[in-house]
Amino acid sequence: MDRRRTDTRSRIRSVAMELFTEQGYDKTSMREIAERLGVTKAALYYHFKTKQDIVTDLFASLPEGIDEIVRWARNQPAGAKTREEILVRYGTLLHEYGRDMARFFYTNQAAFGRHESAFTMREGMRLLAHAMTTPDHNPLDTFYARQALLTLGWSSAMMGDLDLTDDECFEASLKLGRELLQRISPTAGHIT
Amino acid sequence: MDRRRTDTRSRIRSVAMELFTEQGYDKTSMREIAERLGVTKAALYYHFKTKQDIVTDLFASLPEGIDEIVRWARNQPAGAKTREEILVRYGTLLHEYGRDMARFFYTNQAAFGRHESAFTMREGMRLLAHAMTTPDHNPLDTFYARQALLTLGWSSAMMGDLDLTDDECFEASLKLGRELLQRISPTAGHIT
DNA sequence: GTCTATAAGGTGATAGAC
DNA sequence: GTCTATCACCTTATAGAC
Numbered sequence: 001m002d003r004r005r006t007d008t009r010s011r012i013r014s015v016a017m018e019l020f021t022e023q024g025y026d027k028t029s030m031r032e033i034a035e036r037l038g039v040t041k042a043a044l045y046y047h048f049k050t051k052q053d054i055v056t057d058l059f060a061s062l063p064e065g066i067d068e069i070v071r072w073a074r075n076q077p078a079g080a081k082t083r084e085e086i087l088v089r090y091g092t093l094l095h096e097y098g099r100d101m102a103r104f105f106y107t108n109q110a111a112f113g114r115h116e117s118a119f120t121m122r123e124g125m126r127l128l129a130h131a132m133t134t135p136d137h138n139p140l141d142t143f144y145a146r147q148a149l150l151t152l153g154w155s156s157a158m159m160g161d162l163d164l165t166d167d168e169c170f171e172a173s174l175k176l177g178r179e180l181l182q183r184i185s186p187t188a189g190h191i192t
Numbered sequence: 193m194d195r196r197r198t199d200t201r202s203r204i205r206s207v208a209m210e211l212f213t214e215q216g217y218d219k220t221s222m223r224e225i226a227e228r229l230g231v232t233k234a235a236l237y238y239h240f241k242t243k244q245d246i247v248t249d250l251f252a253s254l255p256e257g258i259d260e261i262v263r264w265a266r267n268q269p270a271g272a273k274t275r276e277e278i279l280v281r282y283g284t285l286l287h288e289y290g291r292d293m294a295r296f297f298y299t300n301q302a303a304f305g306r307h308e309s310a311f312t313m314r315e316g317m318r319l320l321a322h323a324m325t326t327p328d329h330n331p332l333d334t335f336y337a338r339q340a341l342l343t344l345g346w347s348s349a350m351m352g353d354l355d356l357t358d359d360e361c362f363e364a365s366l367k368l369g370r371e372l373l374q375r376i377s378p379t380a381g382h383i384t
Numbered sequence: 385g386t387c388t389a390t391a392a393g394g395t396g397a398t399a400g401a402c
Numbered sequence: 403g404t405c406t407a408t409c410a411c412c413t414t415a416t417a418g419a420c
Contacts, residue, residue: 008385024302026218029413043386045415107301110216122350139355143347143364150346151339158314158338163331172335176375180368200403222396235404237397 009047011037016054021104025055025111055112059101059119065093066124073131078189080181083132083145087177090128091152095170102156125149132181134189141184148180201239203229208246213296217247217303247304251293251311257285258316265323270381272373275324275337279369282320283344287362294348317341324373326381333376340372 015037019028030051034041048054069089076082094102105121112120129145130137155173156166164172207229211220222243226233240246261281268274286294297313304312321337322329347365348358356364 024218024305026216026302027305030415031413039385040387041414042388042416046385049415051414107305109299110218110302113216113219113299125350140360140364142354143351143356143361144368146350147343147346147365147368150342150350154339154342155335158317158342159335162335164335168332169335172332173339176336176339176372179371179375183368183371221394223394231403232405233396234398234406238403241397243396 008039008043012044012047013054013058017058017100017104020055020108021100025104025108056119059097059105062093062097062101063119063124066090066127069093070127070131073134078134080184080186080189083181083184083189084178086128086132087148087152087181088174090149091170091174091177094152094156095166099156099160099166102153103158103160106153106157121153125153133184136188138185138188141188144180144183148177151177151180200231200235204236204239205246205250209250209292209296212247212300213292217296217300248311251289251297254285254289254293255311255316258282258319261285262319262323265326270326272376272378272381275373275376275381276370278320278324279340279344279373280366282341283362283366283369286344286348287358291348291352291358294345295350295352298345298349313345317345325376328380330377330380333380336372336375340369343369343372 012033016028016033019033019036022028030041030044034044048057069086072089073082073086076085109120109122125146128149129142132145133141151173155169159169162169204225208220208225211225211228214220222233222236226236240249261278264281265274265278268277301312301314317338320341321334324337325333343365344362347361351361354361
């Protein structure tokens with residue numbers, strides 16, 4: 001049977017995720033991952049060509065999710081309603097991934113700073129804020145849009161120690177995000 | 193004259209700051225700092241015992257600033273007015289340091305994760321949110337307080353590319369922060 | 385798929401001369 | 403204060419046997 005063909009691969013994924021969130025991407029070595037797993041470094045390199053590839057694999061569907069929102073938004077009329085829907089979709093996307101993901105990305109920004117294909121939350125957030133302020137992209141409006149989106153990201157990343165469930169955090173930050181969007185000029189995104 | 197006694201030391205500080213914000217703390221090596229400065233690594237170690245010491249030195253007055261706010265808050269009556277004043281003081285503290293500092297701390301969280309004396313923005317933010325929700329520390333109120341404080345941090349850290357001055361960012365995020373604080377139960381912090 | 389062994393080079397940090 | 407030289411160790415990644 002090859003039912004277990006991908007077993008080691010997925011064990012690598014989960015151990016790596018564990019260590020990355022625990023101590024950071026840069027501070028976690030392939031040796032460490034291999035040791036906790038009880039295999040050798042070389043075994044890791046059979047499954048993943050590089051260290052970065054593990055991360056890319058872990059969050060493959062995240063840039064896809066962002067991209068999907070952007071594409072969806074393109075076919076919508078610009079305005080407050082679309083802005084809010086983008087916010088909700090972004091929040092839902094992060095919420096589905098869970099707290100570990102958000103914490104991982106928000107704490108390890110430096111690790112994926114200026115690298116070729118590496119996806120960053122910063123980039124995703126900026127893309128969505130851009131879509132939310134179509135077509136004028138007023139700087140102050142963009143500022144508000146970004147802050148609203150960041151509220152969603154941080155809600156999972158920095159509030160883990162509070163006595164609130166994931167769902168409660170999600171809902172609370174969605175409320176805050178919506179409120180921040182109200183600051184955007186009501187005429188933005190409308191043909192005048 | 194020993195007027196220039198600290199010249200190299202301060203040049204190290206500014207070059208290190210430059211590289212740290214540019215490419216992250218972990219990805220910047222002592223060799224790199226030394227090279228850009230035109231000195232040897234050993235010279236660096238004359239001025240700073242460790243790499244971490246450079247960072248600690250760069251932001252020495254930041255934990256002091258936070259601490260001062262916390263101490264001030266202890267002598268104030270709990271309630272909405274004190275909460276708002278904490279927010280303003282925190283914002284002003286960050287604003288005075290400038291964008292580079294905020295960007296540095298918000299992007300390099302992983303580098304100072306679980307380390308002895310290393311100050312983290314996360315920790316400072318949590319202390320202040322705790323002070324803002326005295327004495328009951330209701331989880332949802334703490335959530336709102338943290339989000340309000342984070343708004344201030346992000347304004348300098350993630351908005352650098354927008355066509356807004358530092359002052360404009362500061363004022364805009366202060367407005368947002370104040371608004372978020374309104375969510376905190378009006379009775380919080382008052383003797384009932 | 386996983387192993388041993390090793391390449392090739394980088395890291396923070398120190399000793400001791402000048 | 404700054405240098406050269408070096409230590410001890412770690413890193414990512416690969417070749418080739420099993």
